[in-house]
Amino acid sequence: MLKKVAAIVIVLAVMLTILVGCPGKTEEPDTDKSNQTGKEKLVIWTNLTAEAQITVLTKQFNELSSEMGVEVEINPVPLTDLYSKMATAKESGTLPDIMHTAEASVAYLEGQGVLECMDDIINELGRDDFMESALNMNTVDGKVWGVPDWVMHTSVWYRKDLFAKYGLNVPQNWEEFAAVASALNIDTNEDGEIDIYGFPVPMDAVLVATQTYYPFLYANGLTTLDPSTGEYVFGDNIEEEVEIMEYIMDLFKASSPPASISWTWSDYRNALVEGNVAMTLDMGAVVGLAQTNNPDMVVNLGCFDLPGKDGPAKATFGGTYNFVVINQGGDAKVALAKEFVKKLYVPERTAERALSRPMFAFPSQNSAFAIYKDDVSVQPFQTEMTTIYNSLRDLTWYAYGMESGLNQLNTSMQATTFFGEAMQSVALNQMTSQEAVEYIDQKLQEQIQLINP
Amino acid sequence: MIIMLENKVKKREKHLFRKCLIGAIVALSIGMIAFPLYWMLISSLKPSTELFASPPTIFPKSISLEWYKKAFQNSMVLTYFGNSFIVSSITTVVVTIVATFGAYGLTRFRFVGRKIITVSSLAAYCIPPIMLMVPLYRVVSKLRLISSLLGVIIGHLALTLPFAIWLLISFFKSIPREIEESALVNGASEFTVFRKIAIPLCAPGILSTAILVFILSWNEYLLASVMVSQDSMKTLTVGLANYISNVQIDWGIVMALGTATTIPIVLMFSLIQKYFVEGLTAGAIKG
Amino acid sequence: MKNNRGICFLDNIHTRRKLLGMTMVLPTVIILVALILYPVITNLYLSFTNSNLLKSGSSFIGFQNYAKIFSDKMFSKYAWNTLIWTVFSVVGQLVVGFALALLISRQMRGGTFLRSFLLIPYVVPAVSIALIARWILNSNYGIVNHWLQNMGLVASGQSALSLPVGAMIVVIIFNIWRSYPFPMLIYWAALKGIDKELYEAANVDGANKLQVFLYITLPQLRNTTLTLLILRIAWTATYFDLIWMVTGGGPAGSTTQLPIMIYQNSFGTFQIGYAAAISVILGLILMVFVIAYIRRSKNFAD
Known part of the structure; x- marks a missing residue:
């Protein structure tokens, strides 16, 4: 037995030496290097x-x-x-x-x-x-x-070819937007199941859900903090925020693949580039992805600003x-x-x-x-x-929690998962929109307490 | 006579049926284990048009190495691999030595605090690793080890030592003391007994413990992800996990890297699993 | 060793043995104290403060964090998830491990190969498993998800990972997949270790196979099972990596168990005092199991 153990130890040692020796850069002691080279x-x-x-x-x-x-x-x-x-x-x-x-x-x-x-x-x-x-x-x-x-x-990136094929125009308000989204639920092989969805609502809890919710808030002129005073105003507009949440959930039910509850950035980008959805909110990364993964798709892509409820966006998300x-x-x-x-x-x-x-x-x-x-x-x-x-230069875009300048609230909102949890719970009927928005409000206030005790 | 014959036929039928059943179970379990790994392998070999085909093809129509080329072009996989190997090896050696001494001391000698140490080493096993994360990081950074692999090794020591101690205690307990005692009576020193009798007797158990520690350390993600920030110091799990950060999952590349990280460890383990099995089954863990 | 003759001489040996024993245990003690006891005490201290990672400086707030845990609606949900995750994972891997142990303990051709093959999942890194799980369940390109859709278990455009129950089932299955080999080996060893005479005696008494299994095999495995249970419960309930990399705790917190809750409270909402309190509670619950086990385990008897 001892011999076997010894043999194995030797084999391991040899492998170790080879591995350490091979890539070369693995074990460079770099703490003192700056002193050595000056x-x-x-x-x-x-x-x-x-x-x-x-x-x-x-x-x-x-x-x-x-x-x-x-x-x-x-x-x-x-x-x-x-x-x-x-x-x-x-x-x-x-x-x-x-x-x-x-x-x-x-x-x-x-x-x-x-x-x-x-x-x-x-x-x-x-x-x-x-x-x-x-x-x-x-x-x-x-x-x-x-x-x-x-x-x-963030803009709505969409398939220009599909818009042309189905005679659709760029939507100017929410009613039109929802109509376009459902019109783009397409059953290409006519098997009774949707093959291309109109508009995915990605809600992954890490980083993604917040980015889905805020463009809709900003489009209607709502913010977390007052852009000029920096005061917390999310809690003052609960009613409108609930309405917006409900609109997003309607879109989710009508024109989004159900799996999008846990979709991340790469999921919805891949979906647009590979032809599984017709529109998506995105920061334009779909272009680069199409160029590498599906070059034929590049010419079909275009974008427009997400409209507000009754007209053009009041602000956008960036x-x-x-x-x-x-x-x-x-x-x-x-x-x-x-x-x-x-x-x-x-x-x-x-x-x-x-x-x-x-x-x-x-x-x-x-x-x-x-x-x-x-x-x-x-x-x-x-x-x-x-x-x-132009819309970037117009000063009418925000990042959540930073509507009035650099703010740690943004860090909290970025790092946290409560937005995602709340939105996913609504999508799964475990919470009402009202409860979800109130939960978000309570959590946001908790964070503000931490930042300014 | 006829009844006997019938019985024989029945028995044979029963035998055949059982054979088929066992065959089916074997096939099923092999399939369940092989399929996910097979799928990772062929996904890494499918060109992008086929990778994103719906429905997916079970046998790839064409095979390409494009993802491997992309994955290894600019990536640090070899470095990560080396780091993992160093971390796991050192952790294994240190933990095995310390735990062998410790477990032997705890099972063969009586002294104040023996019981407490024994119990607390098992209690340590149920402390959530995440609870150790921030304080351990402080320890490691105070020791100025944050930009070296030693930080990860220290974290892995904390994670694996309690388990190793616990395993080895049961191994040493399963060896009859009489042999050692008779050697002592014959005038051998305690340390000689430990070295010449206890360790060889327990060698299979020690070896299996070492392999277990190696596997635990090799697979660990949480502490390894916090203890280093330098790219050149990341372990394989951490390096690979970075590729699935949700910013951009490039499935082809990720599958290629996954395959490239899984195959070596599986091969390595296949070579030594005989000793692992021998040790674990040598009579430990009876409660 | 207890002997009354030659007290002086024995005393000497006793002292020497004591010292030798202590020296051998010393490195273990140092590591346990520095790398486990110290962090635990730090955590215990943190759990009584309002420490957070956004602002430096903290103050002592007594039991407020603990009080908050019990008023936190999410805590009970996540504690329940932890229970589900732990119970199903542990029972699952013990059952699968035991069944496969019975299989490989049979004499058959290729038995050794089969045993080696069945050990493979034990060394597949969790991160690879996470990659595979996410890929084969991808709603558009995942093969298993595709099959589930065809069987009608999952709607078109849906993924098992986006369903609360589905996600939990998936992480549990993959956890069983990667952890059954350990119980399998241990059971296999225990089966081999059962005294053959017991079986012979049973055969003489005319017991059938089922009876032999129920009244001889199973009782003989009781201690093994208990030990495995305690080991795997402690390991599973504190296990973070796999769920984190497969679902991140979602959807809607349905796979968030306490370790993930601790992580999210530490680095999501930055309340490390509160996170420390949760980890103390989790540690205490597991401690109850361990103490119950220690009290009846031979390993800790003299």
């Missing part, structure tokens, strides 16, 4: 785990790394475990030097007091060159904490990606990190980053947009691009 090291986190994005980011970071003579370490942190990562890292002071992330993390980190004010960089780069709305989202008390990289905008610098590593490190971030904002670079997700990401620098719009990947969408870009 180079400063910047640690960068990004939430972008999609291949195309991480490739472009890595390329740019490496360019700058050799240009500035610093070492960079790039760590993708997926959105799904971002908050546990940030919270634990903050607790122990192991946050990165630079982070490329959505406004929710900017708000979180700003609330923790670990961010470096970015006003100087914005001014050096030219404040006017940045989209004002994107700057607002990074602003608390007149100070900018994150440099906006790109902005995203989001940003930003670069922030964390002030934990000492003055020299912070200065270096800021310099690094600043160098990322050459129009060509900003455009290139946004173009890694065409029509999903729009550069927040006007100078970069000029380059962006001529790129071949967004070429077919000139009209859509103008509509989106």
